[in-house]
Amino acid sequence: MSHYKPYPVYKDSGVEWLGQVPGHWAVSPLKYVVTFRSGGTPSKDKQEFWDGDIPWASAKDLKKEQLEDTQDHLTELAVTSGAASLVPAGSVLVVVRGMILARIFPVAEAMVPMAINQDLKALHASSKLDGRFLAHLLRGLADESLCRLEEAGHGTKALRMEAWTSMQLTIPPSEEQCAILSHLDRETVRIDALVEKKARFIELLREKRQALITHAVTKGLDPNVKMKDSGVEWLGEVPEHWAVCKLSFRYSVELGKMLDEKKLTKTSLVPYLRNQDVQWGAINIQNLPEMDIHPAEIERYTVMDGDLMVCEGGDVGRAAIWRGESSVFGYQKALHRLRPRLQNTDTAEFFFFSLLTAKKRGVFEESDSKATIAHLPAEKFRQYRFAFPPKREQREIADHVRIESDSLDVLLTKTARSIALLKERRSALITAAVTGQIDLREAT
Template sequence: MDNNLMAVVPQVGDPRFWVYALSIIDLGELAGSSPLPFVNEAQIRDLRVSFPGECEQRHIADFLDAETARIDRLCDLRAQQIELLREASFRRIYDAVRGSHVEGARKDSGLEWLGTVPAAWRVGSVSHYFEVELGKMLNQERAHGDHLRPYLRVANVQWDRIDVSNLSMMDFPPEEQVRYRLRPGDLLVNEGGSWPGRAAVWDGEVPEIYYQKALHRIRSHGAELPRWLYYCIVVAERLKVFQVQGNTSTMTHLTREQLRPQRFPFPDPGIQRELVDQLDRAASRDLEVGQLLESQLALLAERRQALITAAVTGQFDVSTASGRNVTDGVSA
């Protein structure tokens, strides 16, 4: 609770009760729709709120302290499980990229962040195995024209997912379409924006689509899998390889000049495909479990607020009630 709000809480009764009571009031409605919404002391003071006596306030506050603390512990547990799931996923990818489970001789990769790799694996630059190109620059004039086509922006490219629910349009004349048109299997990597290095493989969900300059389009020269390179980039981004090499703690751009010479391990294409298939299956399972945990977190937050509302507004007698039913179906 903001200190400015605490200052106008009524002095009669249990302050804990009033913290809970104010938490169920939509202060946004009081603030209105001004560019800089602000709730002043007079607006809080003039609120019309029914409240019980001081003794009942204390009982309600005691009840809510105990029950919300229990729900909060469940939320912390779910958050820890989500973090452990993410860590396990990264460790699985890192081990695959290093070939940790491949038997036989190993060699130094020459990359400090990677260590050793199987002796038969190649270590080479992105540009040796892939074509790396930036998309078309957007300007005001290019948002109009006779050949408007949908294109992908940085915001569309999330980790391992391309969001096509909100596509913008740009003019791509016939002479530019071959250069900027995406193919299924192309790897897209954010050059700038909120998360340089974030990547996903285009699956062809939209039959004809293009991409803007803030995205790298990576296309294989031969048999190397863009999906394998995607997993290599996941590891490099997580270990801040691009930041270290760029000598900056906050990377604002991953330029073509930085990306093309980056070196990664490349097993034979058949082994790449086998490892990618294993990682994809594991990622699918992780996604299902992660979505379940996230939905449980959201449900716990919703029921926590519902419990506070019910208790503060006198919908049940806290002296005989238990809030344990709010977490039915989401226990540890």
């Protein structure tokens, strides 16, 4: 913000957290410069109220600053019957109740008339405030709004309405509001374009990373090698000297122990891994729960260095390699433990990248049933066919992929950080503009 100049004259706002404001600006509680409209949810039992053409906004829709449509819709009957009411275009929508308030304070402008649910409020600015300036003002004061939260039922966050509506707002003269909005429009559009460009670059880097992995584990590193048809659709042609066979021929696939909390003896307790502890390429070992694994079960239900842990449910096929903790760790039935049948035949590092490729190509989707949670049963998993180079080549491929991926990951991290900094700059600019920390009356 160093290239922006401050106002020539400031005064004490009388509000500790707000501090100094431009000398000619007014300060007023929110409730004195806006009116509020509440929303609701029409009966879900009345299908005639739903799936119409009228947008019905809830917290999940407030991911954009300008809201033209919503995920859910109501019928005209829902409105004419009084089960719902419309707020006009230009309304400023905020979330006043929900777990999203634990992280952010969403603010959106309704670009068309729409209904809202009970977790939102629609604000209509008085003649003292431009509606769009009000939206930016609430975004700029998001942290202050979040200071006025309380716990509702089941840990849900909710705004304490009396405290929130008493929050002091800065009110510039109307012509200054227009000047501030004009400058913010230019700068936020510019920043958003940069963010979008960098986000697309991240997508391209991820695509390049996956293409690198896919080619390496299906075609190898030698561009001149003779190829053969693998007989497996997702693999296509593979190097002629590679083996193509069922997973069970190369790896033992074992599910973990079923947890039975009623039978905990507390005499043979060991920490155990759950599905949620295994993410792509990483395993959590902090604050793990414990289960009984008796001495006779240790070999069957514990992990050792180099084991590949694969999710049986949820995000099926998600995998990571266990890296030799000295302590004993078990694993629950929601995980498969893969271990090479012959120590000198296969490496988990190579097969991890094969699993990543299979997952990206939708190989395990056929295992998904219509059940709420997808599953990859062990007997099914063992039948899938994969390509296996000689072990020395597996190591070369894994090393190559790791080195190339690491260099791409450096770029990914740098780009993600630059996006975060741009978003921080955008937020800081809005806050500084709407609270009078910078003078934008003649800014270019």
